[in-house]
Amino acid sequence: MNKIGLPIAVGCFALVPFFAGDFYINLGSQMMIAAIFALSLNLLAGYGGLTTLGHAAFLGLSAYFVAWLTTRLGLSHATAALLSIVGTTICAALFGLIALRASGLGFLMITLALSQVLWGLAYRWVSVTNGDNGMTGVTRPMPFGFSIESASAFYWFALTVTTIAFAMIAIFVTSAFGASLKGTRDQSRRMAALGYNVWLIRWITFIYAGFWAGVAGILYVYYNKYIHPSSLSITSSAEGLLGVIAGGSGTLVGPVVGSILVTFLKNYVSSYIDRWNMLLGFVFMFIVIMMPNGIVPGVRRLARHFKGTHR
């Protein structure tokens, strides 16, 4: 996606509320929240070669922060959002210190374990989190005095945040630092020998990914006005990873396409088919077999093939 493609795509998405019903508008909002989450996860799994199964910890943590700070402490939305994002980013920095002692499977297991700790806390620390009942009573903010109570207003709010997230992440991965990050994914030994501090590159990326997962978490709790421990469970992390892999990990647009697909199957098709999980499995298998690199690289390859420019 280039400098022309992004405004066109955003423009098209912005028109959706004019001809779609509330159900579809809300579906769109959920897709965008999932997309920000998948974009942040893709920084690690796709560009860094660091597959994590605990990324939902940051989404859930920031959502809990907002819920707790606004409903229990009565802080304003702006303060709560700011504290939440700072707290989540600090947590990502700490988790990164622990998880990045390993890479590959070890890294995956540590991220999983750390996220399970937070999930356990959300379940058991009832006095703070209200346990299995979840936290209710979260309200939506009024950014710049505009109400985002209606489905379409929230949709446009989410679209604005998603666009900023997409642009910021695009700048990050195309930067000189992004080139270094991809290098550490492909040849970490060589990168160290060339003068790159591989560990620090990964840690910075981990923190940045945690930050954007936190942003997704804030949108998530505003949208649902409710937060439950399941949002930081392994299922939630795995769904994000599914979106990244299905869409095309290590590509910019892939995670967006993938999370649109996963959200669609989960929230739309599930109302027609009871065993939607099975369908999700079949769709995923189809993608993995037909387009092992994901939908976006797969479609690109097909397009090249038909244009006859395939090398």
Next chain:
Amino acid sequence: MTIQDGSYALELIRLNKAFAGLPVTQDVSMIVRPGERRLLLGPNGAGKTTLFNQITGEIQPKSGQIKLFGRDITKLKPHQRAHLGLSRTYQIITLFPQDTLEHNVALGLLGLMPSRWDLLRPMSRDILVEARRVLGLVGLGDLADWPISDIAYGEKRRVEIAMALAQKPKVLLLDEPLAGLSAAERSTIKKLIAEIPREVSVVMIEHDMDTALDLAETITLLHYGKVIIDGTRDAVIADERAREVYLGH
């Protein structure tokens, strides 16, 4: 304090390393003067690459000291050593296969620049221009836009060297730069190595004797992790033990 030490580009002092009890480096000492061309010889398993890995910091010696221009670098991380002017190539090609030749060499350049931490802007134009210039030096200027996966093995060997040369190292470690090459490709690479500027010290592991002996000024012969002989090329070739351990094997 000791100015004397500074006269060596690289100095290894009684290095020891063992893998699971098996000694792979035993009391290895070696000096390399600025601009020297040193050949590291030894049969397979003599511990040559292991020694390289200790010099670059990928593995830590159990005991001993490594000095670069008089500075103790034994405890430094590989990336820190690179910033002090140490560069290497790999016996097994270690490139970025999806990326273009230009990008590969550019990564070598970027690694030593502060702009590698730039989170907002892509690699500068200057880096790419310089990468192409270096590719031109190794005769690959025309292939700069090709991905590594699409070029021939011999060309990849040249990219390995180009990446290291682009960093303008003070000490360059070449790990079997001729491995697996045809006669024609070997002479290309040999010429490349011969043209490396004299201010660079070169330590080379190589089994192709015709080429290696032409390039070398000094030779260190390793056997079972020990230095058997160390001296000028002619002295080592004339040495009876060299024939036994290496040439007669």
